Amino acid sequence: ETGVTQSPTxxxxxxxQQVTLRCSSQSGHNTVSWYQQALGQGPQFIFQxxxxxxxxxGNFPPRFSGLQFPNYSSELNVNALELDDSxxxxxxxxxxGPNEKLFFGSGTQLSVL
Amino acid sequence: xxxxxxxxxxxSIQEGENATMNCSYKTSINNLQWYRQNSGRxxxxxxLIRSNEREKHSGRLRVTLDTSKKSSSxxxxxxxxxxxxxxxxxxxPSGNTGKLIFGQGTxxxxxx
Numbered sequence: 054e055t056g057v058t059q060s061p062t063x064x065x066x067x068x069x070q071q072v073t074l075r076c077s078s079q080s081g082h083n084t085v086s087w088y089q090q091a092l093g094q095g096p097q098f099i100f101q102x103x104x105x106x107x108x109x110x111g112n113f114p115p116r117f118s119g120l121q122f123p124n125y126s127s128e129l130n131v132n133a134l135e136l137d138d139s140x141x142x143x144x145x146x147x148x149x150g151p152n153e154k155l156f157f158g159s160g161t162q163l164s165v166l
Numbered sequence: 167x168x169x170x171x172x173x174x175x176x177x178s179i180q181e182g183e184n185a186t187m188n189c190s191y192k193t194s195i196n197n198l199q200w201y202r203q204n205s206g207r208x209x210x211x212x213x214l215i216r217s218n219e220r221e222k223h224s225g226r227l228r229v230t231l232d233t234s235k236k237s238s239s240x241x242x243x244x245x246x247x248x249x250x251x252x253x254x255x256x257x258x259p260s261g262n263t264g265k266l267i268f269g270q271g272t273x274x275x276x277x278x
Contacts, residue, residue, distance in 0.1 A: 055208065086265070095254050095268030096209070102190055109265050143208060153258050155266065157208040 059144050059158035067166050071132045074161045076144030078125040083149055084154070085127045087119060090141040090160070102127060139165045170206070172255060180277050185242040187257030187272040190235075196258040198231055199274040200240050203252045211239075212253075247278045
């Protein structure tokens with residue numbers, strides 16, 4: 054049990070639509086990051102938020118955006134969905150300080166048809 | 167593109183045997199971690215080894231790190247059927263805290 058919860062667990066969308074995925078972290082975890090994991094691959098870093106500001110981004114286009122809220126919850130928004138966006142989306146949080154250990158949620162499985 | 171390459175991609179052993187997985191990476195790192203994932207669910211942190219460490223143990227897990235070869239290995243001793251999962255190495259590039267770069271993973275099957 055990591056204390057990180059994600060919703061929904063599964064989602065089906067059609068190409069061109071927009072989607073919002075949600076994550077709730079443990080109290081005190083002020084850094085949250087999002088990862089995309091395609092089938093059979095390792096997770097790929099999308100971006101990271103610290104104290105409600107983006108402070109790191111991977112190789113993802115601007116239609117991937119996020120928000121972090123003061124209550125340790127966060128969102129990942131994806132606009133203009135493409136078929137290749139079908140993947141498991143993982144939220145991860147960590148405690149303040151130099152500890153790099155991440156606590157992952159169980160993910161949202163997104164299917165784009 | 168992902169930094170890590172893991173070897174083998176798949177491994178099948180009998181319960182009680184040892185399992186060894188290898189990971190290679192491309193750039194200098196602050197640390198290297200190993201995570202476990204069951205059936206496409208969330209990842210669970212197993213162990214972290216810092217760039218100035220060469221070996222670390224945690225229960226049945228032994229991790230080594232060779233920064234000159236940019237490689238790491240994870241050894242699971244006395245494996246159990248419950249160890250069946252995918253295992254990923256993940257590196258934190260030097261000067262870039264928070265972002266993890268994952269390998270493609272090794273799928274381990276432990277047969278009872």
